[in-house]
Amino acid sequence: MxxxxxxxxxxxxxxxxxxxxxxxxxxxxxxxxxxxxxxxxxxxxxxxxxxxxxxxxxxxxxxxxxxxxxxxxxxxxxxxxxxxxxxxxxxxxxxxxxxxxxxxxxxxxxxxxxxxxxxxxxxxxxxxxxxxxxxxxSIDRSTDKLARPQLTIAEEAGSNNLARHVWDAGLATCQWLVDNRTVSQRKLLGSPRTIVELGTGCGLVGLALSKLFIDSKVILTDLEDANEICNRNIQLNIAQTNKRKRDVHNVAFQVFDWDSDETPVEKDKIDLVVVTDCTYNPSSYDSLLKALSIVTRTGTKILLAHKYRDPDEEEFFKRLTFKKLLDTTVDYYSQSVRLLVMEA
The missing domain is CATH 2.60.40 (Immunoglobulin-like)
Structure with a gap:
């Protein structure tokens, strides 16, 4: 573990x-x-x-x-x-x-x-x-010569709020995105105009995407509890990027409740939806599936990552109706994370 x-x-x-x-x-x-x-x-x-x-x-x-x-x-x-x-x-x-x-x-x-x-x-x-x-x-090191993003992430010390901590599936997703940049961008994920992340928490994955897809608009969404920590991390990484004389202001946070009937962005502008480690709680499945239906249209890609903790969590995947483009396992420091790329 x-x-x-x-x-x-x-x-x-x-x-x-x-x-x-x-x-x-x-x-x-x-x-x-x-x-x-x-x-x-x-x-x-x-x-x-x-x-x-x-x-x-x-x-x-x-x-x-x-x-x-x-x-x-x-x-x-x-x-x-x-x-x-x-x-x-x-x-x-x-x-x-x-x-x-x-x-x-x-x-x-x-x-x-x-x-x-x-x-x-x-x-x-x-x-x-x-x-x-x-x-x-022991440190994993890649031989890939592509430029790699570096992220500065603030976790809330002393907080029991799960949204204010980094989770394993998010780290595994970032590593997969970096290690498969040419494949993920050109074949699986395309060139999304707008990326929406559901349940962003600290913003780790969305911020990584904002640096990998610099021409895309990235909207990080979560409940109000994550607003402060996520915006702090956006500012930390904007400041870090500006020191390198690169202007990356393509990322923003927006409060979005999965039970809401309104989309955080117009649906026809969303090309990629990202969900990492949001499927650990079976009581939230109805709400998450509703949110996915609200933010997707025909052709929208969905990147979903999940670390299994309980057999009951398989129920969520049985209820998915999207077309699977990729269903793989990412090993991150002895942790197996399931990663799917789907199309609505």
Whole structure:
């Protein structure tokens, strides 16, 4: 199983009795949904990027969180947090070949008080590192020479809101899009004028599409809960793109309720609809199918990715009536994600 190292509580910068700065937070190791904690013994190596030796924390079976307290050297202006997990022995784990996505933040200045959001960079050429059972670092690297997008994604630290976290199927979809750019763009997905993503969450997949399809208009949709975090990520990536002197303002967020009778964009302008990891809850199937019927017309392409968690989820796929153009499995760090390209 793939586990995410995440901030369980919002990081804070405090001043100790010696008037030194201290980074305080709580770290957790969970699956992407956040409903399963890693059960095993691992060492967490924490580096804040200021030239100090990494600090080692012990995560043991049964833990749900681990306290983090790191002194910050005087005159430090900014830090970045990098946390990796290392398994020293197979005897320390109960499951076969667990993988861990490291927590690596962008540098952030040292304010007083709370660091409410920490931005995590996802480089789609070199995905976040995982550690194998022998403790060595394993990174998938592609030999494709095409230019690769780099995304900066802010997750909401300390939030239980699922829309504010990155999910495995989204990461797998991004990797598939990048690794199959010529195939996906020219044969399967065409050259869409407008792309609409349903249930965008943090906006990871839609933002990747906005950089891969720079001539397309990309509309990221979700409930109001995702509005703030998604717009933050849009701004983070626009700023990042502008530094490279490329003007990419082809992406926007729009609130869209699947039970609504109105489309976020005129239906005849939508060429591609994207849905990733929105099929984990059977109670939402009627609403999702209604939304798909509202935003598609004859010829609209649908890109759907799903990570299986329960046998009941197969019911959704039985109810799909779209023509299948591709039905494949994407392996992303030991996670099997089903990916379909369909046509309405």
């Amino acid at each position: 793939l586990y995410h190292i995440r901030f369980y509580k919002v990081p804070t910068i405090s001043i100790d009795s010696k008037k030194d700065l201290v980074l305080k937070s709580v770290i957790t190791i969970t699956n992407d949904l956040g409903d399963k904690f890693f059960f095993g013994n691992v060492n967490l190596k924490v580096d804040i990027g200021v030239g100090l030796n990494p600090i080692l924390l012990s995560w043991t079976s049964g833990m749900q969180s681990c306290n983090l307290n790191i002194p910050i050297p005087k005159r430090t202006k900014s830090i970045s947090v990098n946390v990796i997990a290392e398994i020293s022995s197979l005897d320390d784990v109960l499951e076969e070949n667990p993988q861990f996505l490291r927590l690596k933040t962008l540098p952030f200045k040292l304010p007083s008080g709370t660091c409410e959001r920490v931005s995590i960079r996802y480089d789609l050429l070199h995905p976040p590192a995982t550690q194998s059972n022998n403790g060595s670092e």
